[in-house]
Amino acid sequence: MKRIYMDHSATTPVDSLVVDAMLPFFSEIFGNASSLHSFGTEAAEALSLARKQVADAIGALPEEIIFTSGGTESDNLAIRGVVPFNEGKKHIITSVIEHPAVLNTCSFLESLGHEVTYVPVDVDGIIDVKVLEESIRKNTAIISVMHANNEVGTIQPIEEISGIAKEHNIYFHTDAVQSVGKIPVNVDDLGVDMLSISSHKIHGPKGVGALYVRNGTNISPIVFGGNHEKGMRSGTENVSGIVGFGKAMELAAERLSEDSVHMTRMRDSLISRVFDTISDVRLNGHPSKRLPNNVNMSFKYAEGESMLMLLDMQGVAVSTGSACSSKSLKASHVLSALRIEDEFIHGSLRMSLGRENTMDDIDHMVDALQETITKLRAMSPLADR
Template sequence: MKRIYFDHSATTPVNREVAESMLEYMTEKYGNPSSVHSFGRETRKAVEEAREKVAALINAAPNEIIFTSGGTEGDNLAIKGVAYGNRKKGNHIITTAIEHHAVLHTCEYLEKQGFTVTYLPVDEHAMISMDDLRNAITDKTILISIMFANNEVGTIQPVKEIGQLAKEKGIYFHTDAVQAVGNCPIDVKELNIDLLTMSGHKFHASKGVGALYVRRGVKVEEIQHGGGHERNMRAGTENVPGIVGLGKAAEIARRDMDEKVVFIKGLRDKIIAGITEKIPHIRLNGHPEMRMPGNVNFSFLYIEGESLLLNLDLKGIAASSGSACTSGSLDPSHVLLSMGLSHEVAHGSLRVSLGRGNTEEEVDFFLAVLPEIVERLRSMSPLYGSAADFKPSNPCSSCHHH
């Protein structure tokens, strides 16, 4: 059986060029970048070259890039670092109800430390309101942390407007761009972003490496203490092979961006159109236009997302329901609930996330087997008989019910 991978928002395969670039820094060039001898100097040079490539991907300066172990560490360093480093100015943070848990749990932790946090609501497309953001700002606000694109439903927030507002008010703006970096164009200068989190394994580098962009002049207190690595911002011997791979992945992403976006969007739109046409009683989750090129998220009424996943897996198709980090949990997604979906509708969600390696044939196969699976699962549902009376719990332009 051919296996099809439609779960690129959870993780991506490491690009072969990336893997090859890493190998020699494990076996031949293994010096510690802090060492003075030639072994150390050659790895230090490789780390700094990677820093330039990562910076170029988001139009930053190399000395504004701090290497981390990935998205969670980057979010923690950005949010706690700004909170601790600026507590004389204020103790108020603004974020949203649909952030990744790396942001939400960090904010909840800071609330126990005497900080106050506003969690902005979102509309039925998972979009924040700029008016809500404006109204939430106080003279104690030191940080706005709003994700670039949602990991579950793919909605892209009005990042440029948020950055502009933050700049006018003299407030730092952090964005968790883990889903977006390498998958859509980002220019931190144009968007007025002060801090940005990225993770290598979301764009074909290895797991366990990422970076935090910190605009020059932003006051961040380190939260990990030790030997002063990464401009005293992140102690610990650098993960040289991972960093070299991240640099290579950034270089490839920058080179292939336009072509990749067009290709993946084409597959995404084909899936959305196919599901809409072939299957009744569904809801497209996320913004119809402002969404990540590779994200498709639907709720299928009267069935459990988990049953759907298991049945797709039996056909060799890997997708997800909710986000990967919490997919072991049986609670419905906090993102879908924040968008106003009922528990029942949220439970029947399916996320398909596409990558460069996917093909038209895979999409065709998926669209051929999905309607049968949905129909079979619904035929076992006691609720499906009353489908004729179906009224979507949250009517909106992206609901399709026949």
């Protein structure tokens, strides 16, 4: 059976060029980058190159890149890192649709006595900028709003928000884990002070990521030890992982326009063909301010986990925001924040595309989806037949 992977927002296969770049760094160029001998300096040089690749891809300087163990740690570092430098400032602003890496970091800080404003979004998932601006206080330390949402793909007006933050002299962080490689991400154009990236979302290896920290932004570390990464992130550097991440960032930047055109074509074709062939369906998220690779749709009278599993049996991998599938039995906080009716949340599917998907995959997906929906609706007590 042909297997089709359409869950690129969860993770991506590592590009073969990335694997090739990594391979020498396991058993040949294996030194510890802190070591003084040539095994060490070879490793340190590889890190420098990767740092430049990452920096170049987002218009930053190499010294503004801190390597981390992934997007989650980057988000933690950005938000918790500014807190100690803002003793009196105990207020944080974020949005209701952030990734758990941001939301749970915020609740941790709440448990320590910080105050957090969670700004709402409209039905398409766009943050309410007016409310955001109004919630700024004298003691606001940081604003963190994601560039693009991982579930519905909605792209936020980051330039506008960063402008507001700058006006009020507040640090601004964006989680760009989902946007890198899909839409342009340039730290100056976006006007951000900090920006999170994760390697495994852009065809790089898992377990590595970066936080961009604009020169002059004061943060303190959240992991303590041998003072790697200029003291901002201790722990022996994951050289092979970072090398792969660097290569993946270089490829993401090089292929951005080609990839995004390709993904947009597949995305739009998938959406219109689903609308054409399946009834009682809706598109979740913004119709146009949307990642080129995100299709999030809801099907009435069909439940998410069942759809996902039937699709998987046909070789197609997708994800769902339904309560039945998540390990916590909690429906997606993002779909709820978009005020999508429960019955639609219950039948939501996210199909997230990648550069290796083809139009054939879209055909296959549409067929599989039709079969799945038909089968499930046939046994639903609710469907009008």
